Amino acid sequence: MQNLYYDKWINGYHFVVLGPTYPMSKLSKHYDTVLSETQLKWLAKQLAQSPHNKPTFVFLHEPIPNTVAGSNGGYLINGDKLRNILNQYSSVLFFSGHTHYTLKNNPGAVYHDHFTMFNTSSVRNPITSNHKSIGDSEGLYVEVDDHKVTVRGRDFTNRMWINNFTIRINS
Structure with a gap:
């Protein structure tokens, strides 16, 4: 790949993948990351080209601080x-991981601002809000049609849907 970040169009839907870097001055103390100014400008340009009557899917490993479950520890310096960029587009669906917080019985797995943010849990060792590993494997299943997006939680270990986690968004 030429960059840490890229976009792709699939069947008229825009997918944007962001890639942070670790600031060298913080590497020895923290695992915090940063998005370059170049990448943020690129993102703003990409989102301006997205259709506003369809969802735009944005992915980043780290969550935006103080949004979804487990994101109060920082992780993303800027x-x-x-x-601020994403808040301009209500059609953005933002997916992040890193925290490993479970989807089960966790209202913090989804956060609504001007756009919608999802915690994706973890395919290895999701944890509860008190940092207890539940030993399962979880993730999100996203279904898109012309009028709505349905995001469902999936327990991969037990091959079951997570009943309390179904989000429907009309576009």
Whole structure:
């Protein structure tokens, strides 16, 4: 790949993948990351080209601070700049991981601002809000049609849907 970040169009839907870097000055103390100014400008340009009557899917490993479950520890140094860009587009669906917080019985797995953010849990060792590993494997299943997006939680270990986790968004 030529960049840490890229976009792709699939059947008229825009998918944007972001890639942070670790600031060298913080590497020895923290696992915080940063999005470059170049990448943020690129993102703004990409989102301006997205259709506003369809969802745009944006992915980043780290969550925006103080949004979804487990994101109060920081992780993304300039998350406020990212959030300001994404807040301009209500059609954005933002997916992040890193925290490993479970989808089961967790209202913090989804966060609504001007756009919608999802915690994706973890395919290895999701944890509860008190940092207890539940030993399962979880993730999200996303279904898109012309009029709505349905995001469902999936327990991969037990091959079951997570009953309390179904989000429907009309476009």
